[in-house]
Amino acid sequence: MKIKQNIPSRSYSGIRWTTNKSNKKRLIIDFDKKCAYCDDADKYAGGSKMYHVEHFAPKEKFPELKFTYDNLLYSCPFCNISKSNKWPSESSSINVVGNNGFVDPCSDEYNNHLKRNPDGSIFYLTPVGEYMYYELKLYLQRHQLIYNLERVHKKLKEVKQEIENRKRLNKTVDNLESLYKDLCVVFYEYYNDFFDEID
Structure with missing residues (x-):
């Protein structure tokens, strides 16, 4: 499976806003409230207030790109802090040297x-993928748990909607209600594991 279900698309180019706060408002929408690197939904880390504006080519090395929207990403604190100001070259346009570097998400x-494996854990396919996997700490269990929480939550909403639809048509819903309860248990177990992982 793909690590990211949808490839984000930046809606702006160049420098339009000269504060992180202004850029962040747009990045939240462009990245569908998910981390550019690991695809974790921000609601599992305290919402957008806890997520960061990440500079793909680090602003410490390339200050001229500090507010260039094409260089900005919406990132969870785990990926952003792990990547920090790492960069494989002296040029902002050379993001991979040999097997080291970062590919624009x-x-x-x-x-x-x-x-992603079927269990939601992330794995690498290439040497560059291996570099990103370890530098961004994509091996952290939180990424797998958040992926599964999202997947079960989506299924819960679908089943609940189908139950409501069938009830309106006076159709039987016993099997669906049983499935809904089972999914609630699965969601709770992932949720529990997620908070155990944080402690």
Whole structure:
């Protein structure tokens, strides 16, 4: 499976806003409230207030790109802090040297380097993917748990909607209600594991 279900698309180019706060408002929408690198939904880390504006080419090395929207990403604190100001070259346009570097998660190429196992854990496919996997700490169990929480939550909403639809048509819902209860248990177990992992 792909590491990211949808490749984010930046809605602006160049420098339009000169504060992180202004850029962040747009990034939240462009990245569908998910981390550019690991695809974790921000609601599991305290919402957008806890997420960061990440500079793909680090602003410490390339201050001229500090507010260039094409260089900005919406990132969870785990990926952003792990990546920090790491960069493989002295040029902002050279993001990979040999097997070291970072692929822009807004490109289709990102999914060529990293994937997900059926259990939701992330794994790498290439040497560059391996570099990103370890530098971004994509091996953390939280990424797997959040992926599964989202997946079960989506299924819960679908089943609940189908129950409501069938009730309106006076159709039987016993099997669906049983499935809904089972999914609630699964969601609770992932949720429990997630908070155990944080402690």
